[in-house]
Amino acid sequence: xxxxxxxxxEAIDKVFKRRDKPSIExxxxxxxxxxxxxxxxxxxxxxxxxxxLLRIIDGLIxxxxxxxxxxxxxxxxxxxxxxxxxxxxxxxxxxxxxxNVAYGLTLARVPKADAHRTAQRFIDVAxxxxxxxxxxxxxxxxxxxxxxxxxxxAVNPKILLLDEPFAALDAQTRxxxxxxxxxxxxxxxxTVLLITHQIDEAVFLSDxxxxxxxxxxxxxxxxxxxxPRPRDLHVKRSPEFSGLxxxxxTLIEAEVRAGLRQG
Amino acid sequence: xxxxxxxxxQDTRTAGLTRVAVSTVAVLxxxxxxxxxxxxxxxxxxxxxxxxxxxxxVETGAMWTNAVATVTAVTTSFVVSVAIGIAxxxxxxxxxxxxxxxxPVLGALNSVPIIALAPLFISWLGLGFASKFVLxxxxxxxxxxxxxxxxxxxxxxxxxxxxxxxxATRLQIFTTVTFPYALPFIVSGIRVAWARALVGIVVxxxxxxxxxxxxxxxxxxxxxxxxxxxxxVIMLGAMGLIGSVLFAALERRLAPxxxx
Numbered sequence: 001x002x003x004x005x006x007x008x009x010e011a012i013d014k015v016f017k018r019r020d021k022p023s024i025e026x027x028x029x030x031x032x033x034x035x036x037x038x039x040x041x042x043x044x045x046x047x048x049x050x051x052x053l054l055r056i057i058d059g060l061i062x063x064x065x066x067x068x069x070x071x072x073x074x075x076x077x078x079x080x081x082x083x084x085x086x087x088x089x090x091x092x093x094x095x096x097x098x099x100n101v102a103y104g105l106t107l108a109r110v111p112k113a114d115a116h117r118t119a120q121r122f123i124d125v126a127x128x129x130x131x132x133x134x135x136x137x138x139x140x141x142x143x144x145x146x147x148x149x150x151x152x153x154a155v156n157p158k159i160l161l162l163d164e165p166f167a168a169l170d171a172q173t174r175x176x177x178x179x180x181x182x183x184x185x186x187x188x189x190x191t192v193l194l195i196t197h198q199i200d201e202a203v204f205l206s207d208x209x210x211x212x213x214x215x216x217x218x219x220x221x222x223x224x225x226x227x228p229r230p231r232d233l234h235v236k237r238s239p240e241f242s243g244l245x246x247x248x249x250t251l252i253e254a255e256v257r258a259g260l261r262q263g
Numbered sequence: 264x265x266x267x268x269x270x271x272x273q274d275t276r277t278a279g280l281t282r283v284a285v286s287t288v289a290v291l292x293x294x295x296x297x298x299x300x301x302x303x304x305x306x307x308x309x310x311x312x313x314x315x316x317x318x319x320x321v322e323t324g325a326m327w328t329n330a331v332a333t334v335t336a337v338t339t340s341f342v343v344s345v346a347i348g349i350a351x352x353x354x355x356x357x358x359x360x361x362x363x364x365x366x367p368v369l370g371a372l373n374s375v376p377i378i379a380l381a382p383l384f385i386s387w388l389g390l391g392f393a394s395k396f397v398l399x400x401x402x403x404x405x406x407x408x409x410x411x412x413x414x415x416x417x418x419x420x421x422x423x424x425x426x427x428x429x430x431a432t433r434l435q436i437f438t439t440v441t442f443p444y445a446l447p448f449i450v451s452g453i454r455v456a457w458a459r460a461l462v463g464i465v466v467x468x469x470x471x472x473x474x475x476x477x478x479x480x481x482x483x484x485x486x487x488x489x490x491x492x493x494x495x496v497i498m499l500g501a502m503g504l505i506g507s508v509l510f511a512a513l514e515r516r517l518a519p520x521x522x523x
Contacts (some may be wrong), residue, residue, distance in 0.1 A: 090425035093520040094443050101459050104429040107439070155429065177284045222511035 005072075006191045007034040007057070007159055012066035014052055025216035032064070032210060032219060034159070034191055041194040041202035043248060044212030044220075045255040050195045051087075053217065054163050057193065058084050070159065080108065083152035087164045089144055091136040098132040104155035104212045114117060115176055116153050126150040142173040149181065151189065162194040168202065175253060178204055179233055188231055199252075203227075203244045204236060213249055214255045221251060298397035313497065316490035325479065326376045330498070334475035336392060337464040338503075340399035344460065345453055348404045352411020352449070362412070373405040378466050385471035394471050399463040406455040414448025415441055435443050447518035 014027040026049035034040045042050045055061045057068050059077040067074045070081050083104065091100045098119050099106075105115035123132060126146040136144055145165055152160055152163045165181075178201055185192055185205075196202050202209045206225050213220040225244060227235055235241055271282055291310050300307040308316075320326040355369075381398055388394035418441045426436045447512045468477025476495045483491035 059429055060424060078428050082428075082431065084425070084428045086425055086428075090421045092422060092440070092443070094518070101440075107426070107429050107431045107435055135520060183275065 005035045006036040006038075006070065008072075009033070009053075009057065010069065012053065012056060012068070013064045014049065014056065014061075015064045022104050023024075026055075027056075027063075028216040028218050030217070030219060032222075034193055036191055037189045038208065039185055039192045039194070039206045040208045040210060041196055041206040042210045042212055043196055043199055043202045043252065044169060044217065045214045045252050045259050046197065047217075047259055048212035048214040048255075049217030050212055051163055054084070054161050054195050056195070057159075058082050058161055071156065071245070080155055080193070082161055083155050083157035083159075083160045085145075085148045085152045085160065085162045085165045087167055090137065091144060091147055091151070093136050093236045095131050096133045096135055097139070100136065100147055101150045103151055106257040108155070118156075119150070122154045123214050124151040125153065125187065127180065140173075141169050142177055145169065145177060146180075149184065153184070153190075159193065162192065162196075164196055174198075174201070175233060181205065182231060199245050199248045200236060200241075203241060203248070204231065204233075209244075209248060211251050213252075214259065223248065272386065276475075302443065303486050304497050308493065312490045313493045316488070317343075317494040317497070319507040320479075320491065320494060326498075329479045329495070330479075331474070333468065333476045334463055336395045336467075336475065336501075337399060337460050340396045341403055341457060341460045343396075344400045344456055345407055346408025346519040347400065348450060348452070348456065349411050351404070351408045352415065352426035355408070355412040356373060356415035366412075369405065369408060373409055377401045378463065381466045381470050385467070390473065395464060395467040395475075398467040399460045403460040406452040408452075410448045410452025411445065414445030415451075417448065418444045444519075446490040447514050448512045450517060454507060454514070457506040457510065458503055461499060461506075465499065491492055 009030055009032045012027055012030040014025075016024040016026055018024065025102060029088075030053060042053065044050050048141065052061070056063045059075055059079065059082070067076075067133060068077075069075070075082075092103065098116060101123055102110075102112075102119035105118060106112070110118075120132070126149055128143065128146050128150060131139065131143065136147065139147070145168075148165065162181075166177050169177060182205055188251040192205075194202065194205060203225055209223045209225060211220045211223065212218065213238075223244065227238070227240060229243075266279075267285075271285065272278070294310050298307050301307045304312075317326070322330075342363055351369075355366060378398075380401070384398050384401075385394045388397060402493045409489055422444065426440050431439065464475070465477035465480070468475040469481050472478045476499050478497045480492050483489075483495070
């Protein structure tokens with residue numbers, strides 16, 4: 001693995017100002033780096049600002065302080081070097097699978113024939129072959145998230161940002177999707193930053209897991225995952241895997257419980 | 264009987280046409296039966312006599328004259344209403360200030376029976392096309408304004424965020440997300456506008472015109488020619504039905520994901 005830093009986050013703060021209400025400090029002094037080709041996850045209790053950080057990295061919202069660098073260049077707006085796989089359904093319901101996958105390319109004014117050729121390639125990668133002309137409402141939740149992943153990959157970003165991509169799926173489908181994401185990553189060698197609240201998902205997929213504390217979100221601990229690659233679902237039954245999951249759980253358990261009481 | 268019922272339940276085009284046929288036949292049968300009880304032909308005439316009256320109107324050419332007058336007036340003013348409605352809805356959705364100031368007035372006008380102003384429009388604009396045109400626009404434009412604004416405001420924020428993350432410009436967000444999302448809303452407003460436009464045209468023709476279905480209905484009723492009155496009412500009903508079916512089909516086509 002190359003050691004070049006692809007994504008660098010420097011002293012990011014984010015405070016949400018609200019009218020007539022106290023402002024919310026979502027993130028405080030976040031520093032982190034993601035190397036080229038690395039798979040990094042951020043886990044944390046809800047309220048740890050992890051989705052906010054992802055939106056700052058993508059350039060959808062501006063930080064109150066600090067900066068984001070991609071390959072050493074600061075970024076402050078969405079760009080073709082980053083693509084997001086969103087949490088919920090963010091597919092256009094009036095477009096077919098192939099048009100949805102080609103969406104980012106169409107926005108970038110890639111000619112339709114070229115856009116469809118590229119889209120077709122990622123439809124095949126994501127296991128959507130044969131569903132090109134279906135509409136999102138005709139697909140299962142798992143299939144729709146495949147379209148979301150294919151759409152992000154189709155614009156050929158340097159960094160793939162995943163915002164709890166499998167949170168809405170049932171447990172079995174989620175397991176399958178995790179394994180598929182891993183094999184897609186192994187094929188494409190993208191730099192990946194995954195936001196999740198599933199600790200086992202983070203450990204299974206990542207080279208490194210960053211644990212956030214809540215309110216305000218700060219980096220609590222970074223954990224290197226040295227499980228051998230390529231990994232398959234059996235790795236989840238190994239003692240090393242359980243040890244890592246347990247360790248992360250104890251780090252955030254108190255905050256999850258506090259969050260429960262606050263409702 | 265049972266098999267017919269099962270056919271009617273289906274979601275196919277044949278089933279849809281059969282449903283229309285069955286209810287039309289039912290109305291004709293009831294109409295026929297009632298007209299056998301009510302024998303005063305000033306009050307009600309049986310379907311066959313209405314058909315005869317319609318054929319006669321076609322033969323004398325009166326049908327053609329009236330149809331041309333009504334259809335041209337109602338379609339031109341309807342198309343203009345839709346254009347104005349969408350434009351105003353767009354303006355309201357894109358400007359918060361405009362929406363806050365003009366919105367309440369437009370909302371109030373939407374619930375006021377503007378049709379009551381028909382005599383006034385006719386005294387302003389005279390008998391003929393101009394008063395029909397303005398009256399139809401006044402009654403038909405509001406449903407389009409309201410649904411256009413609502414549709415554009417309803418846009419899924421998740422979809423907008425996804426478009427932004429793919430670096431979409433404001434115009435691209437509008438053309439690829441906001442507007443397609445609003446389209447089915449707008450079409451449902453257009454469907455209501457068509458029904459209102461027909462009411463508008465009839466009332467305008469009652470009060471101030473020398474041709475058209477509304478004029479013909481009024482003329483026929485003044486000579487107690489109930490068959491002709493009902494004949495022209497059926498023509499108007501058919502226009503309403505055709506529009507309603509067309510716009511409903513368009514709505515389904517634009518938003519297939521809403522059906523399931």
